[in-house]
Amino acid sequence: MxxxxxxxxxxxxxxxNAFRLGNMMLEGMDDVSIFLNGPSVRYEESDSQQFPLKELARIFTLSEGQLFA
Structure with missing residues (x-):
């Protein structure tokens, strides 16, 4: 899919949650693209221990997910 x-x-x-869902879908061999629009483009600024956004984005792209901004 x-x-x-x-x-x-x-x-x-x-x-x-979007990156988590995308990573789960990639594990199921789906083709997943995430488009960051507006303020979400600055997701790295919101990286924290509670929400490790940089790490999830790295896993997403290394798992062949497509990330657009």
């Missing part, structure tokens, strides 16, 4: 997600918020929990 091909899935595209669009994230338009800068809320760390929303971005974190």
């Amino acid at each position: 091909k899935v595209a997600m669009v994230i338009c918020q800068d809320t760390p929990e929303v971005i974190w």
Whole structure:
């Protein structure tokens, strides 16, 4: 299945859940793309111990997920 997600918020929990879902779908051999729009482009600024956004994004791209901004 091909899935595209669009994230338009800068809320760390929303971005974190999108990357988690994308990574789970990639494990199931789906094609996943995430498009960061507006304030979500600055997701790295919201990286924290509670919401490790940089690490999830790294795993997503290394697992052949497509990340657009």
